Amino acid sequence: MATPTINEIQTQILNTAAGADALPATAVLTENEQATLGNLTSTSKVSIFRLIIYVVAVVAWSLHKLWAILSADIDERIAVSRPFSRGWYTQTALNYQHGQELPETGIYDNTGLTIAEIAARKIVAKAAVVEGSMNGHGILRIKVAKSIDGELQPLSYEEHAGFRAYLNLMGAAGISLATSSAEADKLKVHYKIYYDPTILNNLGQRLDGTDNNPVISALRAYLIDKNARDFNGELSLQHLNDVVENVAGVTDVFLQSASSAYTGFNYDDGNPQGNVGPIVEFRQPQSGYFKLDIPNSTFQYIAR
Incomplete structure (x- = not known):
């Protein structure tokens, strides 16, 4: 109600x-x-x-x-309390405490630790569980990432190894698990932007000097927020356009093209999963999150 x-x-x-x-x-x-x-x-x-x-x-x-x-x-x-459901696996992943021994009970003994010390050991900031297949049989894939200064990052080799061992101990017998923690999927965009010359210049900079890249700043902030709010969620090109349209001084927005790539693939590649290459409307991130590829993106500004 x-x-x-x-x-x-x-x-x-x-x-x-x-x-x-x-x-x-x-x-x-x-x-x-x-x-x-x-x-x-x-x-x-x-x-x-x-x-x-x-x-x-x-x-x-x-x-x-x-x-x-x-x-x-x-x-x-x-x-999340039902054992071995997706919600349970997600919460279990978030409960991982790096460098701490896991008792047979599956519950960490935090006796003598402060709240801050416990939080510091819980390195997994985001987790998502998806069904998949490998070598002809079904698996559960757990995507995870940590957070550094508010931005998602992959676990280090040692962190991922410890997390994988922990999850294998906690998981159900007979269920195949595949964990991954990778660099963010790179997002490349090409925009044609019409602007109000009383607010922006032909480089997209604010005339009052408060921000030299307000459009890029807005897109980066949106992706950081989306990654934290909707880890492993689809990216909508319409939502990207809305972000750019809401930048002060922008009057009209035309997205010329958008594409994404992750480790092992290029922007022009394609794969059966449809999660690499040119984006038509939506795109599911392979890693679980996106990062704007600023050097390879272009923004054309036209006074209106």
Whole structure:
């Protein structure tokens, strides 16, 4: 059920009060206070009655929001608690503590460790579980990445080796697992951008000197946010265009071409998975995340 707005709650209270034959709570008022009852129950927006209703409505709305958060948290905990489901594998990957011995119980002993020390050992920032096949039989592929200064990066060789050993110990017997932690898929774009010459120049720089590459800055920020918010999610070219269109000074945007590549492939290559080469509308990242290839991307600016 959707959380009602503060205005909806206020309206419900006002309607209930208006339809009531009497207000029992006013029975405790003295005769002098009863004489001012009309002012007390006035529906004027600046009356005491309306101010009280507003306070009550805000409290009720806050409770609705808290219950919604609790419900979502319970649903998420249930989803990841079922052993060997996708949600369970994802949460298990995020729980990996690098360099720490894993007891037979599968639960780390963090006795004596501070919250900061535990967080530092949990190096996996993002994880995604996808079904695949290898040598004719099904596997579960777990893509993971760590975060450095807010940007996703692949695990080092030692980190990946420790994570792989951990996951093999935690996983179900008889289930083939393949872990991967690779460099971001590179994204190359070619844009023709019309701009307002009172805000930008022909190099796409802001005239006030606050940003020499506002379009590139916006695209990079969008990809960083998307990678963190929707790891292994599809990239939409329409969403990229929306980002560029929202840059101050940009009047019209035309994406000439877009393509992606990852380790072992070039921008002009193609593969059966369809996750490399020219992008038509959407693209699923092989690594789980994208990074803008600034040196190989082009941005043509035309005054309008």
